[in-house]
Amino acid sequence: LRLSSEARCQSTVGEITNLMSTDAQRFNYLMQYINMIWSAPLQITVALVLLWNELGPSILAGLAVLVVMIPSNAYIAKISKSIQDKIRIAGCLVLNIIAVFGRGGVGADQRENVVP
Incomplete structure:
Protein backbone atom coordinates (compact mmCIF):
# COMPACT_ATOMS: atom_id res chain seq x y z
CA LEU A 1 0.00 0.00 0.00
CA ARG A 2 1.63 3.20 -1.17
CA LEU A 3 0.23 6.50 -0.05
CA SER A 4 1.56 9.96 -0.58
CA SER A 5 2.14 12.12 2.46
CA GLU A 6 -0.93 14.18 1.55
CA ALA A 7 -3.09 11.07 1.40
CA ARG A 8 -1.73 9.91 4.75
CA CYS A 9 -2.65 13.23 6.31
CA GLN A 10 -6.21 12.98 4.98
CA SER A 11 -6.73 9.40 6.21
CA THR A 12 -6.85 8.16 9.76
CA VAL A 13 -4.78 5.26 11.01
CA GLY A 14 -7.95 3.20 11.35
CA GLU A 15 -8.93 3.78 7.72
CA ILE A 16 -5.48 2.77 6.47
CA THR A 17 -5.45 -0.33 8.67
CA ASN A 18 -8.92 -1.27 7.45
CA LEU A 19 -7.83 -0.93 3.81
CA MET A 20 -4.74 -3.07 4.38
CA SER A 21 -6.78 -5.71 6.20
CA THR A 22 -9.40 -5.79 3.44
CA ASP A 23 -6.75 -6.09 0.73
CA ALA A 24 -5.02 -8.92 2.59
CA GLN A 25 -8.35 -10.71 3.06
CA ARG A 26 -9.17 -10.44 -0.66
CA PHE A 27 -5.73 -11.75 -1.60
CA ASN A 28 -6.26 -14.67 0.78
CA TYR A 29 -9.60 -15.49 -0.88
CA LEU A 30 -7.97 -15.28 -4.31
CA MET A 31 -5.29 -17.77 -3.33
CA GLN A 32 -7.87 -20.18 -1.92
CA TYR A 33 -9.94 -20.24 -5.10
CA ILE A 34 -7.28 -19.77 -7.82
CA ASN A 35 -7.35 -23.48 -8.69
CA MET A 36 -11.09 -23.32 -9.31
CA ILE A 37 -10.41 -21.37 -12.53
CA TRP A 38 -9.05 -24.46 -14.24
CA SER A 39 -10.39 -27.31 -12.09
CA ALA A 40 -14.10 -26.43 -12.06
CA PRO A 41 -14.61 -26.73 -15.85
CA LEU A 42 -12.57 -29.94 -15.82
CA GLN A 43 -14.64 -31.43 -12.98
CA ILE A 44 -17.90 -30.50 -14.70
CA THR A 45 -16.72 -32.03 -17.98
CA VAL A 46 -15.60 -35.28 -16.32
CA ALA A 47 -18.87 -35.52 -14.39
CA LEU A 48 -20.95 -34.97 -17.55
CA VAL A 49 -18.96 -37.57 -19.50
CA LEU A 50 -19.38 -40.14 -16.72
CA LEU A 51 -23.09 -39.38 -16.44
CA TRP A 52 -23.49 -39.63 -20.23
CA ASN A 53 -21.87 -43.07 -20.15
CA GLU A 54 -24.27 -44.23 -17.43
CA LEU A 55 -27.54 -42.49 -18.32
CA GLY A 56 -27.23 -41.46 -21.94
CA PRO A 57 -29.18 -38.52 -23.35
CA SER A 58 -31.39 -38.24 -20.26
CA ILE A 59 -28.73 -36.10 -18.58
CA LEU A 60 -29.64 -33.29 -20.97
CA ALA A 61 -32.71 -32.56 -18.82
CA GLY A 62 -30.50 -32.10 -15.77
CA LEU A 63 -28.09 -29.98 -17.77
CA ALA A 64 -30.98 -27.78 -18.94
CA VAL A 65 -32.09 -27.27 -15.32
CA LEU A 66 -28.52 -26.34 -14.42
CA VAL A 67 -28.33 -23.76 -17.20
CA VAL A 68 -31.70 -22.26 -16.19
CA MET A 69 -30.73 -22.06 -12.52
CA ILE A 70 -27.58 -20.00 -13.08
CA PRO A 71 -29.43 -16.75 -13.98
CA LYS A 81 -28.09 -8.37 -1.10
CA SER A 82 -30.83 -5.75 -1.20
CA ILE A 83 -32.55 -7.32 1.80
CA GLN A 84 -29.25 -7.56 3.71
CA ASP A 85 -28.57 -3.87 3.06
CA LYS A 86 -32.01 -2.97 4.43
CA ILE A 87 -31.44 -5.15 7.51
CA ARG A 88 -28.03 -3.53 8.09
CA ILE A 89 -29.58 -0.05 7.91
CA ALA A 90 -32.40 -1.07 10.27
CA GLY A 91 -29.83 -2.51 12.69
CA CYS A 92 -27.89 0.75 12.70
CA LEU A 93 -31.11 2.66 13.36
CA VAL A 94 -31.98 0.39 16.29
CA LEU A 95 -28.49 0.79 17.77
CA ASN A 96 -28.75 4.57 17.47
CA ILE A 97 -32.19 4.57 19.10
CA ILE A 98 -30.87 2.42 21.94
CA ALA A 99 -27.88 4.73 22.33
CA VAL A 100 -30.15 7.77 22.62
CA PHE A 101 -33.15 6.40 24.50
CA GLY A 102 -31.88 3.10 25.88
CA ARG A 103 -31.32 4.38 29.37
CA GLY A 104 -34.94 5.37 29.80
CA GLY A 105 -34.09 9.04 29.89
CA VAL A 106 -31.84 8.56 32.91
CA GLY A 107 -28.37 9.98 32.42
CA ALA A 108 -25.22 8.67 34.07
CA ASP A 109 -25.23 11.52 36.61
CA GLN A 110 -28.89 10.91 37.56
CA ARG A 111 -28.48 7.17 38.11
CA GLU A 112 -26.59 7.70 41.35
CA ASN A 113 -29.50 9.60 42.91
CA VAL A 114 -32.18 7.02 42.07
CA VAL A 115 -33.50 5.15 45.11
CA PRO A 116 -34.16 1.44 44.39
Missing part, protein backbone atom coordinates in the same frame (compact mmCIF):
# COMPACT_ATOMS: atom_id res chain seq x y z
CA SER A 72 -32.05 -17.53 -11.35
CA ASN A 73 -29.34 -17.82 -8.72
CA ALA A 74 -27.88 -14.45 -9.78
CA TYR A 75 -31.31 -12.83 -9.46
CA ILE A 76 -31.88 -14.35 -6.01
CA ALA A 77 -28.42 -13.17 -4.90
CA LYS A 78 -29.26 -9.63 -6.02
CA ILE A 79 -32.52 -9.66 -4.03
CA SER A 80 -30.72 -11.14 -1.01
